[in-house]
Amino acid sequence: VTTLADIGEFPLIERLRGRLPRASARVAIGIGDDAAASEIAKPGELVVSCVDLLTQDVDFTAATPARAVGRKSIAVNLSDVAAMGARPVGVLVAIAAPKTTQVEWVESLYDGIASICSEHDVDVLGGDCSGVAAGGVTIAVTALGAARREALVSRAGARVGDRLCVTGTLGDAAAGLEKIARGADPASDDPLVRRQVDPIPRVAAGRALGEGGIATAMIDVSDGLLADLGHLLDASRVGARVEVGKLPLSPAIQSNRFEIRRLALTGGEDFELLFTIRPDDEAKARAACGDVGMTVIGEITSTPGTALVRPDGTLLPPPPRPGWSHFG
Amino acid sequence: VTTLADIGEFPLIERLRGRLPRASARVAIGIGDDAAASEIAKPGELVVSCVDLLTQDVDFTAATPARAVGRKSIAVNLSDVAAMGARPVGVLVAIAAPKTTQVEWVESLYDGIASICSEHDVDVLGGDCSGVAAGGVTIAVTALGAARREALVSRAGARVGDRLCVTGTLGDAAAGLEKIARGADPASDDPLVRRQVDPIPRVAAGRALGEGGIATAMIDVSDGLLADLGHLLDASRVGARVEVGKLPLSPAIQSNRFEIRRLALTGGEDFELLFTIRPDDEAKARAACGDVGMTVIGEITSTPGTALVRPDGTLLPPPPRPGWSHFG
Numbered sequence: 017v018t019t020l021a022d023i024g025e026f027p028l029i030e031r032l033r034g035r036l037p038r039a040s041a042r043v044a045i046g047i048g049d050d051a052a053a054s055e056i057a058k059p060g061e062l063v064v065s066c067v068d069l070l071t072q073d074v075d076f077t078a079a080t081p082a083r084a085v086g087r088k089s090i091a092v093n094l095s096d097v098a099a100m101g102a103r104p105v106g107v108l109v110a111i112a113a114p115k116t117t118q119v120e121w122v123e124s125l126y127d128g129i130a131s132i133c134s135e136h137d138v139d140v141l142g143g144d145c146s147g148v149a150a151g152g153v154t155i156a157v158t159a160l161g162a163a164r165r166e167a168l169v170s171r172a173g174a175r176v177g178d179r180l181c182v183t184g185t186l187g188d189a190a191a192g193l194e195k196i197a198r199g200a201d202p203a204s205d206d207p208l209v210r211r212q213v214d215p216i217p218r219v220a221a222g223r224a225l226g227e228g229g230i231a232t233a234m235i236d237v238s239d240g241l242l243a244d245l246g247h248l249l250d251a252s253r254v255g256a257r258v259e260v261g262k263l264p265l266s267p268a269i270q271s272n273r274f275e276i277r278r279l280a281l282t283g284g285e286d287f288e289l290l291f292t293i294r295p296d297d298e299a300k301a302r303a304a305c306g307d308v309g310m311t312v313i314g315e316i317t318s319t320p321g322t323a324l325v326r327p328d329g330t331l332l333p334p335p336p337r338p339g340w341s342h343f344g
Numbered sequence: 345v346t347t348l349a350d351i352g353e354f355p356l357i358e359r360l361r362g363r364l365p366r367a368s369a370r371v372a373i374g375i376g377d378d379a380a381a382s383e384i385a386k387p388g389e390l391v392v393s394c395v396d397l398l399t400q401d402v403d404f405t406a407a408t409p410a411r412a413v414g415r416k417s418i419a420v421n422l423s424d425v426a427a428m429g430a431r432p433v434g435v436l437v438a439i440a441a442p443k444t445t446q447v448e449w450v451e452s453l454y455d456g457i458a459s460i461c462s463e464h465d466v467d468v469l470g471g472d473c474s475g476v477a478a479g480g481v482t483i484a485v486t487a488l489g490a491a492r493r494e495a496l497v498s499r500a501g502a503r504v505g506d507r508l509c510v511t512g513t514l515g516d517a518a519a520g521l522e523k524i525a526r527g528a529d530p531a532s533d534d535p536l537v538r539r540q541v542d543p544i545p546r547v548a549a550g551r552a553l554g555e556g557g558i559a560t561a562m563i564d565v566s567d568g569l570l571a572d573l574g575h576l577l578d579a580s581r582v583g584a585r586v587e588v589g590k591l592p593l594s595p596a597i598q599s600n601r602f603e604i605r606r607l608a609l610t611g612g613e614d615f616e617l618l619f620t621i622r623p624d625d626e627a628k629a630r631a632a633c634g635d636v637g638m639t640v641i642g643e644i645t646s647t648p649g650t651a652l653v654r655p656d657g658t659l660l661p662p663p664p665r666p667g668w669s670h671f672g
Contacts, residue, residue, distance in 0.1 A: 051424045095378075156484035172377075
C-alpha cells in the first residue's frame with residue numbers, strides 16, 4: 017500500500033496525468049506548465065465559471081467509492097454551468113487529502129474525473145494535490161464553460177405568467193441518501209442510490225434551453241426544489257404556484273415507502289434543471305430536454321413566495337425544512 | 345464571537361460578497377447565480393487557467409494574519425498566470441474551514457483577497473465555503489487570465505545560447521520563513537518576513553515579457569531556483585550554467601547571518617520570474633521588468649542539468665535539497 021506520504025508530489029502528478037484523457041484540440045498548453053492555455057470561448061462568447069467544494073463526511077463518506085466521488089465532484093459543477101444555459105468546456109481540480117490516503121484511492125478518484133469529463137467533451141485543465149496532517153478529503157472543482165451573451169440564463173429572468181418547469185424526476189437523490197443511511201451499499205446499483213452517488217448533470221438540456229432562447233430563468237436543484245425555487249423567485253422578484261400533484265416522480269421512488277412528497281419538495285442533489293418559460297414555448301422546451309424529459313409543475317405569480325397547491329385546489333403548508341445548508 | 349457553525353451558508357456568503365470590490369465591466373453575471381459569466385479573453389486570445397491549494401500548517405499557520413493568507417492565496421496564482429506571459433483577469437475561491445472558525449477570520453481573509461484583486465484589476469468570479477468537522481483551513485484558488493497565442497510563454501521554449509534571467513531578488517522568502525521559525529512575528533514589517541507572508545506576484549513583468557515576445561521560456565520561482573530551473577530545463581530539453589556570484593540578493597538578506605547562497609539557490613516562494621531570452625534581447629527584457637529589476641544569472645547550454653559556477657570558474661556541488669515538495 018502506497019500513501020501520499022510515501023510518494024513525491026511530482027511522481028504523484030505524473031501518475032494522475034497518465035490517467036486523464038488526451039486534451040482536446042482546444043488546448044494549446046495543457047497540464048504540466050505554470051498554467052494551461054485553451055480556447056474556452058469562441059468569438060462573441062462569454063466565459064462561464066463556478067467552483068464547488070466536496071468535503072468528506074458532508075458530501076461523501078469513506079465508504080463512497082472514490083470513482084463516484086470523482087465523478088460527482090465534476091457533475092455538480094457541470095450542472096451549474098448547464099443551469100446558465102452554457103456548454104461546459106474545462107475543469108480544474110484541487111484535492112487536499114490526509115497524508116495517510118492511499119495513492120490508489122486518489123487514482124480511482126481521477127479515473128472517475130476522467131470518465132465523466134470524456135462523456136461531456138470537457139478538458140481537465142489543471143490540478144493541485146496537497147497532503148494534509150488531519151481531517152478528511154476536500155475536493156474543489158472549478159468548471160469553465162462558454163455561451164453567447166444572449167444564450168445565458170440567469171436566475172433573475174422569470175416573469176409573471178411564465179410556466180415553471182423541471183427536467184427529469186425529483187426526490188430520487190434524497191431517497192438514495194436515506195437508503196444509504198439505512199444501510200444500503202453506496203456501490204449498489206439501486207437506481208435511487210445511483211442518483212445520490214453518481215448524479216447525471218443535465219448538460220445537453222441546459223445548453224439547448226439557453227441556446228434556443230427558451231428558458232427565461234434557470235437554476236439547478238442542488239439544495240431541494242423549494243430552496244432552489246426560492247433563490248430563483250428572490251432573484252426574479254416574483255412568486256410561484258406549484259401544483260404538488262404534478263411533481264415528476266420516478267418509478268423507483270414510487271415503489272418505496274419513503275415520504276415521497278417531502279423528498280420531492282425538499283430533497284437535495286437531484287441536479288435537475290428548474291426553469292421558467294413563456295407559456296407558448298412548452299413544445300420547444302420539451303424538445304430541448306429530449307429524453308431527460310420535462311414537466312410543467314406550476315407558474316410564476318406576482319405573489320411573493322411559493323404557494324403549494326394540492327390537486328383539490330387547497331393549499332399545502334410548506335414543509336418545515338426548506339432545503340440543505342452546509343452550516344445547518 | 346460568531347463561528348461558521350453559528351451562521352447559515354447564505355448569510356455568510358452575503359457577508360463575504362459585501363466585502364468584495366464591485367465587479368469590473370467585464371462581468372455580465374457576477375457572484376450569486378449558478379455561475380458567473382464574464383469576458384475573460386478578447387477575440388484572438390486564449391484563456392489561461394491554473395489552481396493552487398494553500399493548506400494550514402503547510403502554507404500558513406494559525407498565527408499568520410488571515411488577511412495575509414487571503415492575499416497570498418491569490419498572489420501564488422497570479423504569479424502562475426504571469427509566468428505564462430498572460431494577464432490575470434479573474435479568480436474563484438473555495439474555502440474549507442473547521443466549523444469552529446470565527447466568521448471574522450474568514451472576513452479578514454476575504455479583505456485580503458479583495459485588496460490584492462483590486463490592485464491587479466482582477467474580478468472575484470465565484471466562491472464556495474464549507475464547514476468541516478476536523479483539520480485545518482484549506483483554500484483552493486483558481487485564476488483565469490488571457491493572452492494571445494503568440495504571447496504565451498511555456499517552460500519548453502529555452503534554446504542553447506539563451507540568457508537565463510530572474511526578476512527581483514532570491515532567497516528572501518525562505519529567509520523570512522526561517523525568521524518566523526526562530527520566533528519572528530508573521531505580522532511584523534521586517535522585509536524578509538513580508539516577502540514570505542505577503543509575496544508580490546510579478547504580474548506586469550510577466551505580461552510585458554510575454555506580450556513583447558521577449559521571454560522564450562518562463563516559470564515562477566515557487567519551489568526554489570534550482571528546482572524550478574530544473575522544471576524549465578526538463579521541459580526545454582536543455583541544460584544551464586548558473587553563475588552563483590550573480591544571484592540577485594536583497595540588502596535585507598545580505599544583512600542577515602543566514603546561509604545566503606543556499607537560500608538563494610533552494611529557497612521557495614520568492615515568486616520571482618525565471619526566464620530565458622535571446623542574447624540580443626537583454627535591454628528589452630530589462631525594460632519589460634521595470635522597477636522590479638532583472639538579472640542575467642547564466643545561460644542555456646546543451647549539457648543536461650545545472651552547472652553552478654563560482655566567480656573563480658570552479659564548479660559548486662549542488663546543494664542536497666533541490667527544492668520544496670508537499671509530500672517530502
